Amino acid sequence: MTVAAQVLxxxxxxxxxxxxxxxxxxxxASLAKGELVRCLYRGxxxxxxxxxxxxxxxxxxxxxxxxxxxxxxxxxxxxxLLAYTGPIKGLYxxxxxxxxxxxxxxxxxxxxxxxxxxxxxxLPTCAPAEMERFFGPVEAFATEDEAPNVFHVFRRAMxxxxxxxxxxxxxxxxxxxxxxxxxxxxxxxxxxxxxxQLRAFQERMDERYVEELIRVLRRQLPRVQVAxxxxxxxxxxxxxxxxxxxxxxxxxxxxxxxxxMTLTISPRFDSHPSFSGIxxxxxxxxxRKLPVIFDRVGANEWLEARRLP
Numbered sequence: 001m002t003v004a005a006q007v008l009x010x011x012x013x014x015x016x017x018x019x020x021x022x023x024x025x026x027x028x029a030s031l032a033k034g035e036l037v038r039c040l041y042r043g044x045x046x047x048x049x050x051x052x053x054x055x056x057x058x059x060x061x062x063x064x065x066x067x068x069x070x071x072x073x074x075x076x077x078x079x080x081l082l083a084y085t086g087p088i089k090g091l092y093x094x095x096x097x098x099x100x101x102x103x104x105x106x107x108x109x110x111x112x113x114x115x116x117x118x119x120x121x122x123l124p125t126c127a128p129a130e131m132e133r134f135f136g137p138v139e140a141f142a143t144e145d146e147a148p149n150v151f152h153v154f155r156r157a158m159x160x161x162x163x164x165x166x167x168x169x170x171x172x173x174x175x176x177x178x179x180x181x182x183x184x185x186x187x188x189x190x191x192x193x194x195x196x197q198l199r200a201f202q203e204r205m206d207e208r209y210v211e212e213l214i215r216v217l218r219r220q221l222p223r224v225q226v227a228x229x230x231x232x233x234x235x236x237x238x239x240x241x242x243x244x245x246x247x248x249x250x251x252x253x254x255x256x257x258x259x260x261m262t263l264t265i266s267p268r269f270d271s272h273p274s275f276s277g278i279x280x281x282x283x284x285x286x287x288r289k290l291p292v293i294f295d296r297v298g299a300n301e302w303l304e305a306r307r308l309p
Contacts, residue, residue, distance in 0.1 A: 004070040005061040010153050010166060011083040011140045018059045018069055019095065019114040020079040023052040028078060031065050032057055038088070040096055054079075054099070054114045056092060074144055080116050081142040083155075094136040103193045111193075116143035121204050123154050124163065125197040128181035131161045210238045213259055221263060237267065244270060248279040249286025257290060269305040274298075 001009075008016050019040070022028050032039075032055035039045075041053040059066040059081065069078060084091045101111040113119050120143045126134065135141075140155035150167040152175070160180040165173045214234055238259055245258040248270075261269055270279050274297050278284060284292055 002061065002067070002070070003074060004059075004066050007070070007074075007081065007142055007151060008059065008061055008066075010151075010164075011081060011142055011155075014083055014085040014139065016059050016081060016083050017091070018057045018066075018079050018081050020055040020057060020069070020073075021077070021112065021114050022050075022055055024078050024115070025073065025076065026051075027072060028055070031068055031073075034065075038092055040092070040099060042096075054112075056088075056095065075148060077116055077144070080114050080119050083139040084137060085139065086137055090137055094138070098134065101193050103198065104195060117146075117204075118201075119143050120145070120152050121200055122197065124176065125194075125200045126178070128160060128178045129183045130192075131178050132181060133183035135161070206239070206242060209255075210235060210242060213238045213242070213256065216256075217260065217263065221260070237262070241267075248289060250289065251286055254287065254290050265302070265306055266308040268308050272301065272305040272308060274301040275305060 029051040036058040038056045039053050102108045142153050153164045161178040163175040241259040241262045245255045
């Protein structure tokens, strides 16, 4: 059985579709062609916009574009799969509703739910009414997992919804369930992103950033400075340093510099009064804190910070 046949079989016997993230890979534009594909962005658009847009494509085992999607894009975050029985116009209208969402403070922004890395984080944070609102007429969604040969299926169940994790060693493991609940604001154009959901995405982004930090730091720092660090200890060190950098309002390259300083100077160099006074000063913007430290902190204070445990 091919990967396509295996994954699609878990979605049931009805018609299946892929929602492709055109911005993910240049090869998706050539894949998303023909009468069985619809762009989720409406209107006459420049080609570069259309090529990067989400595309709704009918899929089935043995179909050439379907096999290309699984051979080239599965586990590369090219898109998500779904099962739906009904007129495609209804599915198209439903899916378009979620291209924009709003936060609790009313701010609207784009929602790339068709990225499997997004959907597999978003759906587990949903309340039952939110699951009903998002699913609408859809019977099931499938997303790849970060681990090879693993994927997730979110589907309607007897009394609500369920999430199952599918792998070779545990072919149909139940992860969680949701009881049925009527959705609120069924026809509204936006879905509400609650603080808990945003926090889940932030935590996931932080974990990815930590893994990238570990990879770069192990490559760039002298071997002696990371000697004795197991992978788990290094990960915990970077998580702690990232949390402190965020608390101080640092961004971008300054976060990387701060984490590096916890390895090259001292794990708690920022607890020295000369450093903590600047890092904790609300009058100094986050992007100015490291430049101010390099300007104001003297050589003796740097030496004292190096002696901190």
